[in-house]
Amino acid sequence: MTAPSQTRRWRLLALLGTAFFMTILDGTSLLTALPAIEHRLHLHGPAIQWTVTAYALAFGGLLLLCGRAADLLGRRRVFIAGMLLRVVASLACGLAPSIQVLVAARALQGVSAAIIAPAALSMVMNAFPDTERNKALGIWGGLGGLGATAGLLLGGIITDTLGWQWVFWINVPVGALVLMLAPTVLRESRDRAGSRSFDIAGALTITPALALLVYIITRMQTSGWADVKSVGLLATVAVLVWLFILIEKRSAAPLVPFRALRSRMLIGGNLLLLIAGMTVDGMLITLTSFVQQVLGWPAAQFGLVAAMMTVAAVAGALLSQRVVTRLGLRRVAAAGTVLLGCGCLLLTRIPAGGPMSLLPTALCLFGAGMGATTVCAQIAALTGVTENDSGLAAGLADTSFAVGTALGTAICSSVAAARTSAIGGPAPLALTAGQHAAFEATGVFVALALITALTLLGKRSGRSRTGSADASENVSTGAPSTSP
Known part of the structure; x- marks a missing residue:
């Protein structure tokens, strides 16, 4: 098939980007x-925390399965099904008369996000030729940063003016518009070389393993890291993963073909996405707590300040995709992590009752670093992936970031609580000390991200078993430019 025209490609990106933006927006807007x-x-x-946990469990647990389903069943078909479910689930969230109904509806929202995200990203990477794919992924990364931080602003404004129900109901008209345009803007594509049968045994092991892992991470914020139940659940996760590996090695149509996971660049990209997720959400949950508990800011005021980080994140994402081909993934990703680290360092210097002059600078540095790092990580995670495995690769990248966000939130919340308890004394001073300790923890994450960028995003990583070059410093995503 011939590649879609340039106009059609950018229409596709606009439509899928809108769906992706709303999916990311949901997470942070709900917090406010x-x-x-x-x-x-x-x-x-x-x-109330189960409204967040239920979404995270469904989303994190199903991304791999839904990514592979998109490859086998058809990416447009799966995407449209996910959008339909999202509209219904969002409507149910706003109408929920009780916490039980709200949690169930949020779980359905998580399922819909797990369906939408990998299908949309795989269609984007397959629609664009090598010469334009990095630009498209830069815009995609910018939308992710915009959605993550804009939710803090829009969520507060929507809640204060229209009511909390509209945090969910805003998805209904947007989703209806996407569904109306999808049949004409998107073209169907799937893995025509492979079997359409599902690896049921693989799905029954890896899906509960991922969901359990996310659950363990979220409960550690309250139960602690040495809790007997958590240790037992971790052992269960280890057994399920071991069984999954055994099943995949023997499966004629594996859910996760291991040939697709032998690229050092892909591994480095996913590891960097994991750490970036830890850093971004760890910082956001800590900063949100700081401005609410210590500074006493209303949600709308904090959202306006966070808008600076949003602008910087978009700028970082767009700039990084422009220079990555000349400078290479390793240099640009390393520069992004340095900016993240500088932002985290400045946040540790913000006093409880002193001037807030450092906050705008810290947020701008952090936002620019977040945009550059996540875009580079995403490009690396999709480098050398064939069209047939694009849904799987997108699902794996989304899973890495989702697990990272849960892990970063749990670690930073635990660090802040432990430090606050240890300090005691006047509440503002103790809370500030705890949150500074959490910001320092994000600095440790950044150091790990810098090591990952310098060691795994190297000049050459050899060739994959599929026959495509895994990566070079002069990077291109290498997927075929056939039409979706």
Whole structure:
């Protein structure tokens, strides 16, 4: 098949980017609406957190399976099914009369996001030829950064003006528009070389393993890291992963063909996405707590300040995709992690009652680093991937980032709580000390990201078993430019 025209490619990116943006927006916009939801449903204690946990479990657990399903069943077909489910689930979230119904609807939203994200990303990477793919992925990464940080602004404004229900209902008209345009803008594509049968045994092991892993990470914020139940669940995850590997080695149509995982660049990209997710959400959850508990800012005020980080993230993503071909992934990714580290360092210097002059600079540095690092990581994670495996590779990249966000949130929340408890004393000073410790933890994550960029995103990583070059310093994603 011939590649789609340039106009059609950019229309495809605009449509899929809109769906992706709304998927990312949901996560952070909900954080600002949680107090209003808790008050409206008369909740006390940790029950409200299940609205976040249910989404994370469904999303993180199903990404790999849904990515492979898109390859086998058809990416446009799977994407449209996911959008339909998202509209229904979002409507149900806003209408929920109880926490039980809301949690169930949020789980369905997580399922829809797991369906949409890998299918959309695989269609984007297959629609663009090598010469334009990095630019498209830069825009895609910019949309991700924009959605993650804009949610902090829009969520507060929507909750204060329209009510918390509209944090969910805004998905309904946008989803309906995407569904209306999808049949004409998107073309169907799938892995025509492979079997359309699913590896049921593989799915029944890796899906609960990923969901359990996300659950363990989220519960560690309250139960601690040495909890007996958590240790037992981790052992269960290890057994499930071991069984999954055995099943995949013997399967005629594996859910995850290991030939696709032998690229050092792909491994480096996914590891960098994992650490970037830890850093970004670890910082955001800590900063949100800082401005609410210590500074006493309303959600809308914090959202306006966070908008600076949004602009910087988009600029970092777009600039990095322009220079990555000349400078190479390793240099650009390393520069991005350095900017992240500088932002984290400045955040540790912000006092509880002093001037906030450092905050804008810290957020701009962090945002620019976030945009550059995530785009480079995503390019690396999709380098050398054939069209037939593009849904799987996209699902793996999304899984890495999703697990990273859960892990970063859990670690930073635990560090902040432990430090606050150890310091005691006046509440603002103790809270500030705890949150500074959490910012320092994100600095450790950044150091790991820098090591990953310098060691795994090297000049050559050899050739994969599929016959395509894994990567070079003068990078291109290497996937075929056939039409989706």
